[in-house]
Amino acid sequence: xxxxxxxxxxxxxxxxxxxxxxxxxxxxxxxxxxxxxxxxxxxxxxxxxxxxxxxxxxxxxxxxxxxxxxxxxxxxxxxxxxxxxxxxxxxxxxxxxxxxxxxxxxxxxxxxxxxxxxxxxxxxxxxxxxxxxxxxxxxxxxxxxxxxxxxxxxxxxxxxxxxxxxxxxxxxxxxxxxxxxxxxxxxxxxxxxxxxxxxxxxxxxxxxxxxxxxxxxxxxxxxxxxxxxxxxxxxxxxxxxxxxxxxxxxxxxxxxxxxxxxxxxxxxxxxxxxxxxxxxxxxxxxxxxxxxxxxxxxxxxxxxxxxxxxxxxxxxxxxxxxxxxxxxxxxxxxxxxxxxxxxxxxxxxxxxxxxxxxxxxxxxxxxxxxxxxxxxxxxxxxxxxxxxxxxxxxxxxxxxxxxxxxxxxxxxxxxxxxxxxxxxxxxxxxxxxxxxxxxxxxxxxxxxxxxxxxxxxxxxxxxxxxxxxxxxxxxxxxxxxxxxxxxxxxxxxxxxxxxxxxxxxxxxxxxxxxxxxxxxxxxxxxxxxxxxxxxxxxxxxxxxxx
Numbered sequence: 001x002x003x004x005x006x007x008x009x010x011x012x013x014x015x016x017x018x019x020x021x022x023x024x025x026x027x028x029x030x031x032x033x034x035x036x037x038x039x040x041x042x043x044x045x046x047x048x049x050x051x052x053x054x055x056x057x058x059x060x061x062x063x064x065x066x067x068x069x070x071x072x073x074x075x076x077x078x079x080x081x082x083x084x085x086x087x088x089x090x091x092x093x094x095x096x097x098x099x100x101x102x103x104x105x106x107x108x109x110x111x112x113x114x115x116x117x118x119x120x121x122x123x124x125x126x127x128x129x130x131x132x133x134x135x136x137x138x139x140x141x142x143x144x145x146x147x148x149x150x151x152x153x154x155x156x157x158x159x160x161x162x163x164x165x166x167x168x169x170x171x172x173x174x175x176x177x178x179x180x181x182x183x184x185x186x187x188x189x190x191x192x193x194x195x196x197x198x199x200x201x202x203x204x205x206x207x208x209x210x211x212x213x214x215x216x217x218x219x220x221x222x223x224x225x226x227x228x229x230x231x232x233x234x235x236x237x238x239x240x241x242x243x244x245x246x247x248x249x250x251x252x253x254x255x256x257x258x259x260x261x262x263x264x265x266x267x268x269x270x271x272x273x274x275x276x277x278x279x280x281x282x283x284x285x286x287x288x289x290x291x292x293x294x295x296x297x298x299x300x301x302x303x304x305x306x307x308x309x310x311x312x313x314x315x316x317x318x319x320x321x322x323x324x325x326x327x328x329x330x331x332x333x334x335x336x337x338x339x340x341x342x343x344x345x346x347x348x349x350x351x352x353x354x355x356x357x358x359x360x361x362x363x364x365x366x367x368x369x370x371x372x373x374x375x376x377x378x379x380x381x382x383x384x385x386x387x388x389x390x391x392x393x394x395x396x397x398x399x400x401x402x403x404x405x406x407x408x409x410x411x412x413x414x415x416x417x418x419x420x421x422x423x424x425x426x427x428x429x430x431x432x433x434x435x436x437x438x439x440x441x442x443x444x445x446x447x448x449x450x451x452x453x454x455x456x457x458x459x460x461x462x463x464x465x466x467x468x469x470x471x472x473x474x475x476x477x478x479x480x481x482x483x484x485x486x487x488x489x490x491x492x493x494x495x496x497x498x499x500x501x502x503x504x505x506x507x508x509x510x511x512x513x514x515x516x517x518x519x520x521x522x523x524x525x526x527x528x529x530x531x532x533x534x535x536x537x538x539x540x541x542x543x544x545x546x
Contacts, residue, residue: 078180237436490519
């Protein structure tokens with residue numbers, strides 16, 4: 001167990017001040033559009049199965065495990081970049097160092113053509129790359145019946161021209177970062193808990209991943225306008241539709257094009273039934289706020305010096321609760337007050353808020369029990385519109401801020417991701433099969449074997465093949481095991497299961513949800529001890545603040 005780090009008073013005050021002032025950054029001041037009120041301390045008397053009273057899920061975008069942790073804990077440490085130092089007794093992970101950096105099957109398979117490549121290090125100066133192809137079917141084709149050897153051919157994209165290295169071909173998909181770029185995440189892994197056996201619940205991009213996080217279910221879609229030929233949905237073989245791609249939620253005033261709604265229940269419905277406070281907090285959700293560049297409404301945007309441009313903050317298909325009528329806030333109505341955030345009396349907000357509302361609520365002593373955080377798009381890690389350095393700034397700001405709160409002693413932060421972006425990872429673990437027209441892992445219209453999980457109507461349905469690619473999963477908490485690598489088989493619905501087990505006496509969403517088979521994240525905790533030290537990291541370098 002690590003020794004708790006003690007900060008000099010001046011340092012602690014400086015940290016507190018920087019976190020407080022940095023809470024809003026370039027975002028609008030929440031107090032301009034939300035009435036403030038006196039707020040009592042959180043009701044820690046709510047019965048929970050563990051000492052965790054506050055869960056914060058930072059749900060990032062588009063990262064495979066090998067893309068961020070493939071060579072952990074070995075970093076190149078070139079001159080001029082933030083250095084990463086490995087703590088003693090760091091555990092081994094299932095990564096690229098076990099013979100996969102040379103003569104990788106993606107470099108030896110001639111079917112990859114000019115994109116054939118071994119895994120290679122992306123430098124900190126290459127933090128911005130193109131997004132790879134991360135659609136449901138191409139990812140399965142890249143897996144090639146479990147050989148994991150056709151990533152350049154099927155998911156690879158290039159972001160530059162004029163060179164001969166893999167950076168300039170579809171071999172870019174084989175690139176990975178190390179502790180000199182994803183420095184903060186590697187430091188969190190060193191001081192807290194990392195899982196190296198966690199997966200995307202199904203194949204495919206952001207929308208399926210977000211829906212699986214809150215319901216474990218992508219079956220039961222309704223399309224507007226009615227259109228069953230859209231490649232982002234497939235027939236489920238039982239008279240319904242399953243979501244396999246990105247479509248905006250029906251009714252959201254910021255949605256565009258063909259949209260979908262979802263039937264069935266999600267974890268928000270279960271939390272509401274038990275009067276447990278919760279919220280989804282997303283950058284850009286407050287349409288009345290105005291950013292420093294004058295943008296407002298659905299077009300609010302933020303500038304990234306790494307991306308070298310402005311990106312719209314709010315992405316409708318990243319907001320899963322908007323797909324369900326029971327938990328949607330289609331007009332982005334504001335909460336009645338800061339005191340009401342997270343509660344059933346929040347007015348028309350219906351538990352859907354802006355990221356600034358999270359800081360406002362916690363600062364006022366109104367820390368909801370279950371919190372889902374989605375960064376503005378330029379900080380969400382999605383290649384093409386974001387990058388690891390902008391993501392690092394968001395994640396460290398949140399965790400530095402939370403560690404300053406009295407409630408940190410009963411808080412757990414989970415760092416999870418919605419999909420892999422198609423980036424190479426060498427591990428496959430399929431547990432649920434499918435024979436839809438978009439399946440191709442084991443041949444045409446075939447992915448996995450056996451009878452698939454039920455859909456909403458209680459019969460097996462197609463279009464939910466998974467687990468998909470392996471993704472990073474970390475836990476940062478006073479109760480997290482220190483410098484620990486967990487090998488428990490988990491997926492996105494393992495986070496859902498933790499919520500169900502901790503606050504809902506093990507009640508499950510049901511209706512064919514993956515939560516019935518989800519592995520537990522409890523092995524990443526030591527609930528008998530809250531001795532893990534706080535770790536404040538620099539938002540730019542990702543290194544510990546001394």
